[in-house]
Amino acid sequence: MTLPSPPPTPAGLRVDGRRTAPPNTRTLVAVLAITQTVGYGVLYYAFAVLLTPTAADLDTSATAVTGAHTASILVAAALAVPIGRRLDRYGGRALMTCGSLLGTVLLLAWSRVDQVWQLYLVQIGIGIASAASLYEAAFAVIIACHRPERRSGALLALTVVAGFAGTIFLPLTGWLVDRHGWRTALLILAAVHAVTAPLHAAVVRRPPNTSHHPAHQPDDPGIPPAAARSPVRAALADRGFWLLAAGFTAHTAAISAYTVLLIAALIAWGHPPAFAAAIAGLTGVLSVTGRLITTGLRRRYRTTTITAVVFAVQAVAALALPLTATGIGGAIVAVVGFGLGFGVATIAKPVILAERYDIRRYATLAGVLVAPTTLAKACAPLAAATLHAATGSYTPVLVAVAVCCGIAATAIAACSGKAPPARARRLSE
Known part of the structure; x- marks a missing residue:
């Protein structure tokens, strides 16, 4: 089945005809590489190090704490489609900025939990923050802002750098826990993660081919009218x-x-x-x-x-x-x-x-x-x-x-x- 595609929108021109400044793609990729490395390192990889001390301090099992992390992952998956729709409609600036802010706030909240149910609430919130600010959102922004021949290189640059998130943050988190305890370690990680919000706000822009108007689809006799719309x-x-x-x-x-x-x-x-x-x-x-x-x-x-x-x-x-x-x-x-x-x-x-x-x-x-x-x-x-x-x-x-x-x-x-x-x-x- 061959799918139709809308005619190209010139760089710097939205489909509603209004001018918008094209994003600086090199800066965008560099900044997203930083924010994804920090985001994955803090919101995802650090959990493995924090699991045991959190369970010990809350007087619960490692299985119970791991269940909170699983809930976080499942919530992020459940939100993938609605968040994707919003990214397609409005771009990633507000969404990724708010996701980063939410992640930082929840890291602070995690450092204060003293009940297992509170940990579950925090991890569910981190799942929401992750869905809004990590790879899938970053990929959508990069895809929308790059020409076809440049997308693969941009994605490669992002994933190569962010691929070192675990290499950096697993030992860093371990050192912080050993030196300061897990609650203080979370406060420090929250401070590190806080830099992602202003970076997203400053660099992510609505790309030229994103609009809140319905996309025009050319006529194609091989496509049903509903599908064409x-x-x-x-x-x-x-x-x-x-x-x-x-x-x-x-x-x-x-x-x-x-x-x-x-x-x-x-x-x-x-x-x-x-x-x-x-x-x-x-x-x-x-x-x-x-x-x-x-x-x-x-x-x-x-x-x-x-x-x-x-x-x-x-x-x-x-x-x-x-x-x-x-x-x-x-x-x-x-x-x-x-x-x-x-x-x-x-x-x-x-x-x-x-x-x-x-x-x-x-x-x-x-x-x-x-x-x-x-x-x-x-x-x-x-x-x-x-x-x-x-x-x-x-x-x-x-x-x-x-x-x-x-x-x-x-x-x-x-x-x-x-x-x-x-x-x-x-x-x-």
């Missing part, structure tokens, strides 16, 4: 959209299960815990490498083709791990093969959506994909643990991971021949 409805009627949803959901499940079980599996196959942890740590560096390779190959190949090949390589690597893991070299090769695809979906998903559909509805469509991928991320580790307990072996789990990667590769590859016509690719040029 609604880019989102037209996209949801496209078989390719649901192939993308299935592919990225299956891949998220594979990554989530693999991440959780890898160290335990390597130890079970006879490797020392230190070696297993060091090998697992390679995946962070490899995720950046995979993004660099994907961006470089886009000059010659379709993004869908590159992504499908990477996912297929991961399937082979997952199958190879049980066969080669008893040797050091075999374990390293198998983990490297799988790790190269760790960060590819993060950069490929927004690029593919922007290539296929009206970018003025990008955030809404991206939001539709968040719910299934989030559920996969939450449920896959439990399913992997259940399968291991039932079989007493990690080999069936790795086979299941390979199957998920194979499904992802097949689904994404099936979209390669369904690229929109040239007029869609010229959007914003």
Whole structure:
């Protein structure tokens, strides 16, 4: 099914004909790289360090505290579509600024909680703040403000820098907790996070192709009238959209299960815990490498083709791990093969959506994909643990991971021949 796209809007001109200053895209990417690194580091990664002292101080279990974090993630997923609609309608400035402010206030509130129910309220609020200010919102802003040929590079720059959020904030939070206690550590982290709000307010602008007016859709006899009036409805009627949803959901499940079980599996196959942890740590560096390779190959190949090949390589690597893991070299090769695809979906998903559909509805469509991928991320580790307990072996789990990667590769590859016509690719040029 070929989807129509509106005619391009000249840079600096909104679709209602009024002039607006085009954003400085280099400054925008640089600032968002900073805010996403800080935002993910403080609102997401720091929780792992704060979990144990918070549970001890509240006299509750780590499971109860972890449940609050899960609630935060699920709330963020539930809000993805309405927040996406607002991003498409009004741009990201007010939303990301308010999300950053809310996150800072809730970090301060977290430092004062003395009951478990209060922690749940704080974490639910952090889920709202995260949905409004982190990756999905930042991706929507970057997609809307960049020409097609520059989007991949901008997304790469953002994700490469923000990919170090855990590397920076996990040890920083640990040091703060050891030195000052978890409550004071949260106050300091809140002060660090506070810089994101003025940065969002100062740099994020409504892009030229964003308007509160309904998008004009050209006539196309191959598109039903209702779909032509609604880019989102037209996209949801496209078989390719649901192939993308299935592919990225299956891949998220594979990554989530693999991440959780890898160290335990390597130890079970006879490797020392230190070696297993060091090998697992390679995946962070490899995720950046995979993004660099994907961006470089886009000059010659379709993004869908590159992504499908990477996912297929991961399937082979997952199958190879049980066969080669008893040797050091075999374990390293198998983990490297799988790790190269760790960060590819993060950069490929927004690029593919922007290539296929009206970018003025990008955030809404991206939001539709968040719910299934989030559920996969939450449920896959439990399913992997259940399968291991039932079989007493990690080999069936790795086979299941390979199957998920194979499904992802097949689904994404099936979209390669369904690229929109040239007029869609010229959007914003």
